[in-house]
Amino acid sequence: MTTATLTRQIYYTRCPAPTATGVGAGLGVLQKALEASGFAPSALQDVTDPEIRRHHFEHGIANLIREGGNIPAIWPKSRGARTRLLGITWLDEIQAIVVRPNSGFQSIRDLASARFAVPVSAGDRLDVAGISAFRGIDQALGTIGRQLSDVNLVEVAHRPTPPGERGGEHFDDELEALENGRVDAVWLKSAVGAAAIISGRVRPVLRLDHVVNPLVRVNNGTPRTLTFHEDFIADHPQAVRAVLSAVTEAVHAIGEDRQKLWAILAGETGQSAADAEIAFGSFSTANLLPTLAENRLEALQHQADFLFRQGFIPNDVDVRQWALHQDDNA
CATH class of the missing domain: 3.40.190.10 (Periplasmic binding protein-like II)
Structure with missing residues (x-):
């Protein structure tokens, strides 16, 4: 199934944790970027249909942008989900x-x-x-x-x-x-x-x-992954670039306003701003920018290897083959 068979509805989903897309959504720039690309964006968390909501863990639909813990991203990939890894963040937390x-x-x-x-x-x-x-x-x-x-x-x-x-x-x-x-x-x-x-x-x-x-x-939350479906990438490369640009802009902007950052992270995690500030006090802008830096790829491979070795995923995942650098999608 390609996005040609889908409506212009697109979902973005993230875990209850600090993410670039969460910051982008909090500032409204993620939604604006998707609307400018011709889509009607909705947070998956606002959807009531369980058949759609389950794709937070399965990523089985093309019109979904997912960022969050790496286990729910690695697991479907190991089962054949047609996703690509567009970015990795590294934000240490307690x-x-x-x-x-x-x-x-x-x-x-x-x-x-x-x-x-x-x-x-x-x-x-x-x-x-x-x-x-x-x-x-x-x-x-x-x-x-x-x-x-x-x-x-x-x-x-x-x-x-x-x-x-x-x-x-x-x-x-x-x-x-x-x-x-x-x-x-x-x-x-x-x-x-x-x-x-x-x-x-x-x-x-x-x-x-x-x-x-x-x-x-390294655990589920460190590092976190940003994934898109292959069909969406193939059909809408400009929208992919717009999303990456928007969340990058958002992270740079919020890095200068720590109080607003803690408020957004508190909303994402369901905790108080004071607890968010303590939990994620090591925040720097670079931590929350999705990149495919070699050290982050190595850490994610370390996690994927552990999950396979312990039998939590059915097949091993080659993180570097999974990754799609922006130059590859030019």
């Missing part, structure tokens, strides 16, 4: 292994044989929350030469965020299990993670976002 405030665990080394929460979303074909926690725990243990077999992974029922819904990320179920003593440690991240730490509800024993090696910080 990632931490946390314990109860009164816990005797003082460092990640103390957590050998401890019980780590792994959220499980019943019925999800793609359990992003569970995979992300699994990855975060693995990354944390790797800093001390340990592996997942050295700890106990405890499944915790997790209320999933509906596909494409904005501001739905949470760790409520895992934190409840921690407080009730069912587990000893939880991996969490972003603005909601920052809020839990600031409140004193939990105490971090390792901040992954403070680890110097960037590959240790």
Whole structure:
């Protein structure tokens, strides 16, 4: 199916996280660029039809621009989805292994044989929350030469965020299990993670976002991916260039107005502006500009290889072949 068979309706979707398209939509420049290209843009999060909303995770329709966590982008690609990678962002956010405030665990080394929460979303074909926690725990243990077999992974029922819904990320179920003593440690991240730490509800024993090696910080949210469908790229290359130009303009503009940036990111993540500022305090304009820089491609390949090695995706993904540089689409 090509876009010739579609209406001029186009959807843009992003995860409840900082994205260039989220900033572009927040400033209105993304919508203006698409309207100038002859399209009627809508946020996928505003659509009520579940058959359309599910494409946040599947990207099975041509008239969709998707930016956000890399797992929901890599997964359909590994299953044959005809998408291309147009850009990657790298915005470090709070990632931490946390314990109860009164816990005797003082460092990640103390957590050998401890019980780590792994959220499980019943019925999800793609359990992003569970995979992300699994990855975060693995990354944390790797800093001390340990592996997942050295700890106990405890499944915790997790209320999933509906596909494409904005501001739905949470760790409520895992934190409840921690407080009730069912587990000893939880991996969490972003603005909601920052809020839990600031409140004193939990105490971090390792901040992954403070680890110097960037590959240790790789997870679903770092790096994030911007993908388009091949048919849309083929039929509307000028619109693709207009979108990339618009979001680049938006990120440059918002970088000079931090208060507005925190307000937009708070709206994207469903948290307060104060929590967003703390969670994403390392923001620089370059972090949120979608590029295909070699270090970002390497990090994304690191993630794709992990997902395949652990059996979370059916086929391996060659990130560099997936990437479409703008010069290739001239």
